[in-house]
Amino acid sequence: MVFVKICGLRSEEHVDAAIEGGADAVGFVLTDSPRYIDVDSARSLVEHVAQRALTFAVVRDVSVEEAHRLANETGAEVVQVHGEFTPQQIEWLVAQGRPVVRAVPFSRADEGSLGEQYLLIDAPRAGSGEPWDYASMRDAALPKQWLLAGGLTPDTVADAIRASGAWGVDVSSGVEVAPGEKSSTLIRAFLDAAKSARVAR
Numbered sequence: 294m295v296f297v298k299i300c301g302l303r304s305e306e307h308v309d310a311a312i313e314g315g316a317d318a319v320g321f322v323l324t325d326s327p328r329y330i331d332v333d334s335a336r337s338l339v340e341h342v343a344q345r346a347l348t349f350a351v352v353r354d355v356s357v358e359e360a361h362r363l364a365n366e367t368g369a370e371v372v373q374v375h376g377e378f379t380p381q382q383i384e385w386l387v388a389q390g391r392p393v394v395r396a397v398p399f400s401r402a403d404e405g406s407l408g409e410q411y412l413l414i415d416a417p418r419a420g421s422g423e424p425w426d427y428a429s430m431r432d433a434a435l436p437k438q439w440l441l442a443g444g445l446t447p448d449t450v451a452d453a454i455r456a457s458g459a460w461g462v463d464v465s466s467g468v469e470v471a472p473g474e475k476s477s478t479l480i481r482a483f484l485d486a487a488k489s490a491r492v493a494r
């Protein structure tokens with residue numbers, strides 16, 4: 294079954310909708326975004342999750358030291374980084390002991406690993422809700438465990454999984470009724486569609 298992360302959560306209600314709907318992971322956006330959440334509120338939601346799902350701290354255009362600090366302060370188990378990094382920086386972040394997800398736009402999917410545990414292939418602007426040609430990943434030389442993101446919705450996620458062969462999916466805008474405003478109904482619909490998708494790898 295595909296790994297599913299619901300990102301950009303800011304309330305216990307939506308965290309519970311995600312977990313009760315079968316999400317494997319939930320994400321908290323600690324960076325400039327309509328889904329921004331401050332460290333204290335994110336920490337409180339991480340505590341509310343209480344290990345019912347993996348928790349991700351999501352950051353963009355910060356140093357790896359800052360990414361580590363933010364993840365530590367929230368208590369999130371995984372750190373997801375967007376931006377430009379060197380292999381040495383990723384190596385340093387991995388060495389801090391928390392799994393690292395590095396996001397890259399789909400146009401750079403073939404650049405290879407910098408040592409992170411998971412690669413996330415996204416639209417050029419993370420959190421923009423822009424779809425792209427997911428099928429173009431079908432024959433890409435990607436590591437086994439990679440996440441697909443960018444413009445996914447409850448209506449498109451099953452086809453996107455089949456077309457791309459993704460190991461996991463990540464969504465933010467596609468389960469919202471307005472930027473930053475999640476919908477429990479859409480979260481559940483997304484999880485139902487993603488979890489019932491069949492993929493031939």
Ligand SMILES: O=C(O)c1ccccc1N[C@@H]1O[C@H](COP(=O)(O)O)[C@@H](O)[C@H]1O
Pocket residue numbers: 300301320322324325326327328351352353375396413415416419420421422423442443444445463464465466467
């Ligand atoms: O969700 C955001 O606003 C965001 C902001 C900055 C960095 C990452 C962000 N989220 C990630 O963006 C994609 C989801 O995009 P979409 O809204 O579903 O198109 C996913 O990787 C989120 O983790």
